[in-house]
Amino acid sequence: xxxxxxxxxxxxxxxxxxxxxxxxxxxxxxxxxxxxxxxxxxxxxxxxxxxxxxxxxxxxxxxxxxxxxxxxxxxxxxxxxxxxxxxxxxxxxxxxxxxxxxxxxxxxxxxxxxxxxxxxxxxxxxxxxxxxxxxxxxxxxxxxxxxxxxxxxxxxxxxxxxxxxxxxxxxxxxxxxxxxxxxxxxxxxxxxxxxxxxxxxxxxxxxxxxxxxxxxxxxxxxxxxxxxxxxxxxxxxxxxxxxxxxxxxxxxxxxxxxxxxxxxxxxxxxxxxxxxxxxxxxxxxxx
DNA sequence: CTGTTTACCTGGGGGC
DNA sequence: TGCCCCCAGGTAAACA
Numbered sequence: 001x002x003x004x005x006x007x008x009x010x011x012x013x014x015x016x017x018x019x020x021x022x023x024x025x026x027x028x029x030x031x032x033x034x035x036x037x038x039x040x041x042x043x044x045x046x047x048x049x050x051x052x053x054x055x056x057x058x059x060x061x062x063x064x065x066x067x068x069x070x071x072x073x074x075x076x077x078x079x080x081x082x083x084x085x086x087x088x089x090x091x092x093x094x095x096x097x098x099x100x101x102x103x104x105x106x107x108x109x110x111x112x113x114x115x116x117x118x119x120x121x122x123x124x125x126x127x128x129x130x131x132x133x134x135x136x137x138x139x140x141x142x143x144x145x146x147x148x149x150x151x152x153x154x155x156x157x158x159x160x161x162x163x164x165x166x167x168x169x170x171x172x173x174x175x176x177x178x179x180x181x182x183x184x185x186x187x188x189x190x191x192x193x194x195x196x197x198x199x200x201x202x203x204x205x206x207x208x209x210x211x212x213x214x215x216x217x218x219x220x221x222x223x224x225x226x227x228x229x230x231x232x233x234x235x236x237x238x239x240x241x242x243x244x245x246x247x248x249x250x251x252x253x254x255x256x257x258x259x260x261x262x263x264x265x266x267x268x269x270x271x272x273x274x275x276x277x278x279x280x281x282x283x284x285x286x287x
Numbered sequence: 288c289t290g291t292t293t294a295c296c297t298g299g300g301g302g303c
Numbered sequence: 304t305g306c307c308c309c310c311a312g313g314t315a316a317a318c319a
Binding site for chain 1: 289290291292293295296297298299
Binding site for chain 3: 001002003058073074075076077112114115132162164171172221261262263
């Protein structure tokens with residue numbers, strides 16, 4: 001599941017090769033991965049050069065000349081990678097950008113076809129972002145802002161961290177890993193978060209994401225980077241996918257529950273709602 | 288407005 | 304070998 005570290009890894013991979021290359025032709029094998037009509041997209045991008053690559057949360061932005069932007073979301077199983085121009089893809093390849101480069105083409109592959117592209121012109125970008133109501137990027141959010149945003153709701157922390165309008169970039173895997181390392185229960189009502197906990201939470205978010213980026217993301221099944229390489233962070237997961245195994249902190253068994261509609265892994269001993277280190281009921285002074 | 292549930296889509300795994 | 308069923312989950316839409 002591509003989350004922030006996976007999307008960032010792809011962005012970095014593309015950024016080193018894509019800018020400066022020109023789109024010669026767009027071949028579409030499945031129209032549903034394009035938000036707009038296929039022929040309209042083909043006509044508009046043909047001949048345009050890539051100028052840059054950026055990211056916010058799990059959204060990837062491929063910048064083109066003439067203030068055109070291709071917004072990409074990989075959802076569950078989307079892959080965006082460079083491949084030799086002559087390489088033949090399988091039935092899950094839905095989009096191919098034939099480029100001016102003789103070295104590679106840009107390929108979109110997606111087994112479940114949840115993800116896809118939207119072509120926007122400069123004037124529509126703000127509308128797009130406003131419509132998504134994306135929160136601040138998880139890599140740069142500050143503790144004070146995280147605290148403010150958490151205290152707006154009684155929903156459990158798990159649901160709040162997954163909510164892209166609160167914080168953009170965390171998905172199911174990294175949310176569980178962050179909560180475990182921060183010693184916070186996924187079931188804790190976000191409104192009850194103490195300031196000291198928000199500080200710890202923000203710090204842990206940054207640490208986990210940066211560590212995962214260094215290791216080029218987590219590959220459990222489908223994820224591959226822009227060069228089709230697997231990530232390595234799956235070897236460092238503390239709780240995700242480890243039901244019944246020993247907690248790396250206390251040795252107790254990792255539990256799996258359903259929270260916010262998602263499979264949620266955590267250690268009830270290390271991640272309690274009644275955490276003695278957490279000031280309760282607004283007792284915390286200073287405010 | 289808030290919070291929860293469902294649809295989208297396909298492959299993989301268990302049971303038989 | 305193969306059929307049935309369920310599960311995985313990011314987001315949007317539908318729902319209470």
